Amino acid sequence: MIPDADEYGIDLTVDDDAVERLRSATSDDVDPAPELSFARNVFLPLTTACRYTCTYCTYYDPPGRASLMSPEEVREVCRTGADAGCTEALFTFGDDPDDRYEEIHDQLAAWGHESIHSYLREACEIALEEGLLPHSNPGDQTREEMELVADVNASMGVMLETTAEVRAHAGPRGKSPGQRLNTIRVAGELGVPFTTGILVGIGETWRDRAESLLAIRAMHERYGHVQEIIVQPVVRNERWRGDTPALDALRRVVAMARVALPEEVSVQVPPNLAPVRDLLDCGIDDLGGVSPVTDDYVNPEYAWPALRELESIAEAGGVPLRERLPVYGRFVPEWLSPRIEAAIADDDEAGARYRAVLDGRAVAGD
Numbered sequence: 493m494i495p496d497a498d499e500y501g502i503d504l505t506v507d508d509d510a511v512e513r514l515r516s517a518t519s520d521d522v523d524p525a526p527e528l529s530f531a532r533n534v535f536l537p538l539t540t541a542c543r544y545t546c547t548y549c550t551y552y553d554p555p556g557r558a559s560l561m562s563p564e565e566v567r568e569v570c571r572t573g574a575d576a577g578c579t580e581a582l583f584t585f586g587d588d589p590d591d592r593y594e595e596i597h598d599q600l601a602a603w604g605h606e607s608i609h610s611y612l613r614e615a616c617e618i619a620l621e622e623g624l625l626p627h628s629n630p631g632d633q634t635r636e637e638m639e640l641v642a643d644v645n646a647s648m649g650v651m652l653e654t655t656a657e658v659r660a661h662a663g664p665r666g667k668s669p670g671q672r673l674n675t676i677r678v679a680g681e682l683g684v685p686f687t688t689g690i691l692v693g694i695g696e697t698w699r700d701r702a703e704s705l706l707a708i709r710a711m712h713e714r715y716g717h718v719q720e721i722i723v724q725p726v727v728r729n730e731r732w733r734g735d736t737p738a739l740d741a742l743r744r745v746v747a748m749a750r751v752a753l754p755e756e757v758s759v760q761v762p763p764n765l766a767p768v769r770d771l772l773d774c775g776i777d778d779l780g781g782v783s784p785v786t787d788d789y790v791n792p793e794y795a796w797p798a799l800r801e802l803e804s805i806a807e808a809g810g811v812p813l814r815e816r817l818p819v820y821g822r823f824v825p826e827w828l829s830p831r832i833e834a835a836i837a838d839d840d841e842a843g844a845r846y847r848a849v850l851d852g853r854a855v856a857g858d
Contacts, residue, residue, distance in 0.1 A: 542586020680715025
């Protein structure tokens, strides 16, 4: 039984036989992908505040030091990204930061917002005005919170990380696997194309990894909304001095992910956090969002590779590199809200850029 899943009415019975089969998966059980994809994006950390205090995370700042992007800053970054040919505005922030940070709550109120989620809606609208498709990853969300922003997002996401209770999540502000799974379920119920994934190396066991992947698969089988999963190794930083997963372990986890998920669900490994050239035969087919404009604010010590480096990775695997939108093509247009569908169909520069990517006319190295 997944810890606290029953509190959210989530019935995901662990099949021991399925867990054991998945634990035995290796790269010999998968084929290399026929192509690699990536999204050209800008990263917009709306705030560095978070109610959680995970021991591996450098993203959050303590109360009194956390910042909040202004609408003007959001617009400037989005405009710069659109000028650079980006199609995605990646919005992220810590879970419900205004519950813990008085300064953040007061600033949001001064801007006319009751919560960070209503401010996220304004930020997404700015992105659309400036010619980018929003993809928001605001952590755990209730149904009401996701409903507030779903129609102005091309896709959304949250990392499951693990279904296990691990010390890295412990403490009075620990993450809840059940709450994470509930967010994934809510996205399925609302018909939101969704990205999720697992974090490798934070104290979970091989069984935990298998159970986490099977939990994601169960959610996708129920709703059909998972577009990709990310297999992300924990990396050393100023708050995490533990080990980074060894290459052999990472290869095995990536192969497990490919075996666990149906073919239509992409498997992504971030190229700034893992040796992806050594993982190409393990079934990865996506390199995630990469920005020519902004940093990776979640992992600031690990710069994103230049687009030329992505081409080199694809060449090493003998496969083509394809640019994609934040929403995968198989979800277009049936899963899109009228607002996002109209943005893609618009007879303007942004709409033409979106359609060129969808139709495969965008050149990765442009």
